[in-house]
Amino acid sequence: MAFTVRPDAQLEEALSILAREEGISRQEVIRRAVLDRYERAGHRARVEQSAERLADRWQAVLDRLHS
Numbered sequence: 001m002a003f004t005v006r007p008d009a010q011l012e013e014a015l016s017i018l019a020r021e022e023g024i025s026r027q028e029v030i031r032r033a034v035l036d037r038y039e040r041a042g043h044r045a046r047v048e049q050s051a052e053r054l055a056d057r058w059q060a061v062l063d064r065l066h067s
Contacts, residue, residue: 005030 007015015026022029055062 015029018029019026024032
């Protein structure tokens with residue numbers, strides 16, 4: 001699916017510099033940035049879910065340590 005990105009001047013400059021420095025297209029810069037953000041968001045959610053499960057599992061111990 002194709003779509004259009006309308007960058008402002010700051011994004012235009014950043015895209016051009018990154019594309020030139022990395023030797024890739026501006027489209028590829030955007031693609032990589034979006035996929036990186038997507039992966040980090042998924043990782044953050046998994047960490048939060050894991051922390052909640054562990055806190056629930058060890059809540060009694062945590063309560064005793066807090067006392």
